[in-house]
Every structure is written in structure tokens, then in C-alpha cells.
Amino acid sequence: MTMNQIDLSHFVQKHQLGADFSAQALEYFVPLAREIANLHQNKHRSILVGINGAQGSGKSTLSELLVHILKEKYGLLAISLSLDDFYYAHHERQHLGHSIHPLLATRGVPGTHDVMLTLETIDHLLHHNNASTVCVPRFNKATDDRHDESQWTKVTHAPHIVLFEGWCVGASAQDDKELTQPVNALEESEDETGQWRQYVNAQLKHHYEPLFSNIDFMVMLKAPSFDCVYQWRLEQEQKLIASLNQIQNDSQQVMNEAQIARFIQHYQRITQHLLHTLPQKADVVFELDDNREIKNRIKNSDAPTLSIPTLIFTDLDGSLLDHHSYSHMAADSTLKYLQQNKIPVIPCSSKTQAEIEKLRLDLNNPHPFIIENGAAVFIPKHYFPVQPSDTKNQGEYWVKEFVAPHEHWLNKLNNVRDEFNGLYKPFSSMTIEEISQVTDLSMEQASLAAKRQFGEPVLWLGSDDKKREFIKTLQDSDAHVLQGGRFLHVCGDANKGKALIWLTGVYQQLKSQRFISIAIGDSHNDIQMLDMADKALVIRSPVHNIPSLSRVDDIYISDKLGPAGWAQGVNQILDDLFDLTDSPIKGEIHG
Structure with missing residues (x-):
């Protein structure tokens, strides 16, 4: 069979990804898709896969890539959901800002999503009966508001896999004592009493944790630290600008660098908590460097494994x-x-x-x-x-x-030494330096190679005709001769x-x-x-x-x-x- 490597060139071009992305995807994400497909097969039902990553880490790209791979390689229908699409409408967040705390008017943290709508949508997708249409909300970040329902994504058939991505997907609440000290200037100056972070933490505990408990398989793209999130989020905003239609109403809410620096402070506390706690709970963690290159893959010992022994x-x-x-x-x-x-x-x-x-x-x-x-x-x-x-x-x-021990086969070689004198050189007659030279092994490796317990490698120096004669002679004495990459191996019937x-x-x-x-x-x-x-x-x-x-x-x-x-x-x-x-x-x- 030939190697049938999935072609990702169209995906890479469509998403304006770097030249190295395909190699990284083939090395890490195609095998990840295999694990997800196998889990679906074992569960005999639709499954929910969570994908967590700090802002700009590539979680949306990974989610869309998995949709592509699962379809092309496994014939599975996957749908990508973003927690971002379930933000409350602009006027609803304004109400939260007036009635509870001004910072809740800004989208992002737990408490600014419609969790009930999220749960209902996921439940309808996982239990889709192919007889109805499930409408999935879409959020317009450029206008900071939901798209009209006429523009929501319509799913007409049951997905095998629902990929649910978001910056706080999989997060857990902090202990109350951890909320006392502010973590940045935003909390220090605009949440002096801690009311905002206490409300966010309570929302996480009572509403988001039950939502995340539905996840069958959790994937984390782990940033090296929160420090790199600003640069990643800046690149994300520049992509958003490039993708927008050149209409004033569509670009009015795009942020400049100073606004981004303030904006990401809303995410800092929970992001840092996630970096500390989620790796112990996620099924698969991809550790990223500052350039979002994967430097390590970690799998939780309790995570499901491929099911065919x-x-x-x-x-x-x-x-x-x-x-x-x-x-x-x-x-x-x-x-x-x-x-x-x-x-x-x-x-x-x-x-x-x-x-x-x-x-x-x-x-x-x-x-x-x-x-x-x-x-x-x-x-x-x-x-x-x-x-x-x-x-x-x-x-x-x-x-x-x-087979018999090493000495037995040395005796066999000694018996044919006169007949084939000078045409071969047994391993046992070589110095460690000679073994190193002929094998390109280091001296240490060559000394290990010399510790034979059974057969004897032979370096052939003669013609192919003489080699065939040599092999036949040894075979007639009940020895077996195997041709390796560099040596003939004289051994027993093994x-x-x-x-x-x-x-x-x-x-x-x-x-x-x-x-x-x-x-x-x-x-x-x-x-x-x-x-x-x-x-x-x-x-x-x-x-x-x-x-x-x-x-x-x-x-x-x-x-x-x-x-x-x-x-x-x-x-x-x-x-x-x-x-x-x-x-x-x-x-x-x-x-």
C-alpha cells in the first residue's frame, strides 16, 4: 500500500497559515484526530470535544482543521462551536454592567455568555435526530453584538463530533482566598472591592463547570505564560481587520494596541489559573513556545487510548x-x-x-x-x-x-576458514576501533555491539559468487545465514x-x-x-x-x-x- 497523506494545502492557503503549519499538523493534529475518531467509535454516540487555549493560541484554527481532517480521513461530520459565539447581546451586557458591575459590559469573562443557550445548543447537536435543524448563534466581534438569527449557522444533520473551543473552556473556579489580591492594574483600579472577580468566579463555579462537565475529551493548547498573550491577541486583531469588509459599521469596534493591552487584562486571572490547573485535567496538552510552535505533547494517564490492542x-x-x-x-x-x-x-x-x-x-x-x-x-x-x-x-x-550460544557458531566459522580465507572477517576478530570504523558507531557503541551472546556477524569481503558459495557451505553444516544491512549473520534456526x-x-x-x-x-x-x-x-x-x-x-x-x-x-x-x-x-x- 502507498502512503496516503492528507493534503492540507488548501486549508493552509485559506487560513493564511505559515509554511511550517502543514508539517506541524501532520505530526501532531492528524494523530489527534485519530484519537477523537476512535473515541467516537467506542462511545457509539456523538461526542463533545473541548479545546482550550489562551487568546491567539490557535484554538479556532485547530478546531476548523479537525473538522477538515475528520471528514477527509474518517468520513465523520464534525461541527466547530466557539464559546465566543454565545456572548450575551450588547444590550444584555450593558444591563449587566449597570446592574452588577461596569466591567461586565465587556465581553469575555464567565458571566458574559448565555450559558443556558450554550447548553441547549450543545444538547440539541449531540442528540440531533436528523429530522430538524439546529441553529447555532454567531457573534460579530467587529460590532460587539450577535448576528441576526437569519445569519446563524444551520445544522441539518446529526454531527458525529462537536468541537467546542474557547479561551476559558475547561476552567474551574478559584478558592475565595485566591481572589483577594488583584493580578493587574485593571483589577486594582476598576475592581477595588473585588465584586467583579467574585461574581465571575461564582458564575464559573455554578454555571460554567456544569457546562464543561459534558466534555468527553479535553485538548489544551498551553501558552508558555500569559506574557505572550498580548502579542498573540494583537496578531488576531490584525487578522480580523484584514478579513472585514471595508464598511465603517463593520470595523468600528476593532481595537487598537492600547485597547488590546487593557482588554486582555480581563482574561489574565483565569488564563493564569488555567495554565496552572488544566494541564493536570486535560486529556491531551500541546505545550507551545512563544511562536506557537509545539514543543511537547502530553497525554493524561487517565485519558482514553486507542482501542485496538x-x-x-x-x-x-x-x-x-x-x-x-x-x-x-x-x-x-x-x-x-x-x-x-x-x-x-x-x-x-x-x-x-x-x-x-x-x-x-x-x-x-x-x-x-x-x-x-x-x-x-x-x-x-x-x-x-x-x-x-x-x-x-x-x-x-x-x-x-x-538457538545455541555464540561459541557454537564461531566453531562453524572456524571450520570453513581455510576454504574462504581472506574473504570474510568475523566480528569477534575485529578490534573495537575496527568495528567502529566499519559500522560508523562510536567507540562506546562499538564495544556494546561486540558483546555477542548467540550468532556472529560477518563482514563479507569477496565477490557475490563466493558469498553464495560461503552461505551454501555454512547451510550444509546446519548453520543459518541472514543478510543484514551491513553484515551476514551466522546463527541457528531462528x-x-x-x-x-x-x-x-x-x-x-x-x-x-x-x-x-x-x-x-x-x-x-x-x-x-x-x-x-x-x-x-x-x-x-x-x-x-x-x-x-x-x-x-x-x-x-x-x-x-x-x-x-x-x-x-x-x-x-x-x-x-x-x-x-x-x-x-x-x-x-x-x-
Whole structure:
């Protein structure tokens, strides 16, 4: 199967987004849409997704992007609601300003929204019967008033997903003692008694928290601090100006820089409270830098995870690790996504125990691993509730061995040394410096690679004809020879595929559920693993052709090389596992 990457170019152009937005969206927001689609599938009903972000953080853009992705990739009808569209009308807020506190005339804080209308609208959307039309309010920020009802958005079919975004969505009330001290000049000079902030906090506690309790899945775009909100809000206002028709009545309420500086002080208290409290409650948090670039994704341990039990068995060199640099950086965000969704990534490599242990520490990977081309499986003790049968205790692990130890295969090589003298060089005859030179590994990494327990890597120096003869001679002595990315591996009757089948069986037996297995590799010694898994991902290599497999279905071939292709392919397979497009999208939204 080819890689079917969603095209976001039209969306980016329509919203006048920067050149880097597409890459960020593909890396972070397309996988987020997958989690939302999966949650909808599991709930068997329409769901409400909350999106929180400080002013100018990009929450409206994210909401509209998710509408697009959910339709294009999953055939799901999503509708975007903004809390901003539920502000009280201008005259209603003027009344609040006269009767309770002057600051309530300014839209924004809890107490200035029609919460009853918000609840009714969300309820009607989530329980839409396809026989009526739900009208969604729209607010005109340029005139600081609601649009006429004739301009409200009309939803004629039941949405699968309602995306509800707003700067205070998900907020909780503060303790009364936290309201005593003003947080800025606005509170100090215009709310000296604290009446405004006490009223806002009470509204949040008694009306907004019950509203937000309906949210099934909460997403937060977390600003680094409140300090950057002014610049973000200024950019937002400039976009608003650019989008308005050049009509005086439409632009009369657009704010200048001084007005924006005062305006955002209305939001400061709750925004800072959200930055402190919501990350612990939100299902997914995207931490932003000052330029709104995502620097980290965090998922709450209690958040719903992808529901199809999946195991990923991956080759390392040339697949998860770049063939030349051994870097996994291009796959890091996908690795974190898998970790947060509790999908085990199981290294399955020609590497030694010592090499893989070091990599597992680097990746914070607690899962089993397969060493030396399937020679043995190492399972951390107590990873499963009971020790798998036919394993032995070895240090911190339960170990399943499939072949004879290292010395046995060295003897096999010694037996053919005279016949093929000078045509090959075993790993065991190389110095650490030589191993480093031939593998491009550091001296430390090369010393770990030399710690073989089972098979023996061989660097071939002769012709292809002689190599075939060499392999045949070893096979006649009951040795097996696997072609890796750089070396021939002389070993016993074991391979990555057999280890995959055995370990998958252990997972299924001891966790009492069926697992989908995904195998990822780039070279000849990955063939058995790629053939035996439920789904195979072949990574393109910069140094050799893709291996030929026996299977004909469920094969994915990356467009990109190494870890970039790894991430691309894993996301494609996960998309296909959660494909809902067999049910055509229904519904229209007019407005």
C-alpha cells in the first residue's frame, strides 16, 4: 500500500497559515484526530470535544482543521462551536454592567455568555435526530453584538463530533482566598472591592463547570505564560481587520494596541489559573513556545487510548534509526504518541542485548526486546503477571532462547576458514576501533555491539559468487545465514519472525486479548518478521532495494527513508486500523 497523506494545502492557503503549519499538523493534529475518531467509535454516540487555549493560541484554527481532517480521513461530520459565539447581546451586557458591575459590559469573562443557550445548543447537536435543524448563534466581534438569527449557522444533520473551543473552556473556579489580591492594574483600579472577580468566579463555579462537565475529551493548547498573550491577541486583531469588509459599521469596534493591552487584562486571572490547573485535567496538552510552535505533547494517564490492542515489532538500523547517523529524531513524536496510547514498541534487531538496553533507556522504552536476529527474547521481570513458560531467569529478565550460544557458531566459522580465507572477517576478530570504523558507531557503541551472546556477524569481503558459495557451505553444516544491512549473520534456526510469533502469543495468552502485530524493517533479515506479522511496513533504504516478501496483502512501503519513513508508515497503518470511511459522511452545515 502507498502512503496516503492528507493534503492540507488548501486549508493552509485559506487560513493564511505559515509554511511550517502543514508539517506541524501532520505530526501532531492528524494523530489527534485519530484519537477523537476512535473515541467516537467506542462511545457509539456523538461526542463533545473541548479545546482550550489562551487568546491567539490557535484554538479556532485547530478546531476548523479537525473538522477538515475528520471528514477527509474518517468520513465523520464534525461541527466547530466557539464559546465566543454565545456572548450575551450588547444590550444584555450593558444591563449587566449597570446592574452588577461596569466591567461586565465587556465581553469575555464567565458571566458574559448565555450559558443556558450554550447548553441547549450543545444538547440539541449531540442528540440531533436528523429530522430538524439546529441553529447555532454567531457573534460579530467587529460590532460587539450577535448576528441576526437569519445569519446563524444551520445544522441539518446529526454531527458525529462537536468541537467546542474557547479561551476559558475547561476552567474551574478559584478558592475565595485566591481572589483577594488583584493580578493587574485593571483589577486594582476598576475592581477595588473585588465584586467583579467574585461574581465571575461564582458564575464559573455554578454555571460554567456544569457546562464543561459534558466534555468527553479535553485538548489544551498551553501558552508558555500569559506574557505572550498580548502579542498573540494583537496578531488576531490584525487578522480580523484584514478579513472585514471595508464598511465603517463593520470595523468600528476593532481595537487598537492600547485597547488590546487593557482588554486582555480581563482574561489574565483565569488564563493564569488555567495554565496552572488544566494541564493536570486535560486529556491531551500541546505545550507551545512563544511562536506557537509545539514543543511537547502530553497525554493524561487517565485519558482514553486507542482501542485496538496493537504490538509494533521494529528493526532498528535503517528503520527506526537512520542508516548513517543512527538518529531516531524524525520518529520521536510518533514514538511518544505510541507510548501515550500504550502501544508497545518492541525492538527486534541484529543488535546485542547491551546495545538495545542502551537504546531502550534513551527511548524510555519498558517493553520486551528481541536480540541478534531473533536468537532470544528478553522480557523485563514482572512485565506480565506471571512468568511465561519455557523462559529462564537471567538477571532482570525472563529470557526465551531459540538457538545455541555464540561459541557454537564461531566453531562453524572456524571450520570453513581455510576454504574462504581472506574473504570474510568475523566480528569477534575485529578490534573495537575496527568495528567502529566499519559500522560508523562510536567507540562506546562499538564495544556494546561486540558483546555477542548467540550468532556472529560477518563482514563479507569477496565477490557475490563466493558469498553464495560461503552461505551454501555454512547451510550444509546446519548453520543459518541472514543478510543484514551491513553484515551476514551466522546463527541457528531462528529469525525475527519466529520470535515475533512467540512473543505475540505470550501477549495474547497473558493479557487475554487479541493483538494486531505490525512488523517494520528495511532489509533481507527482516523478511520473516515482515511476512508473519498482521501488517508489514517496509522502510525504503538509501543503500539497497526493498526486500521481496512472500505475502501480497497488508504491505506498506514508506516514501521516506529511515525514521521519517517509520513515522509516516506507522501513522498510515494506524489510520487504516481506525478507518471509518466505509460509512459515508452525511450532513450539511450552512451559515
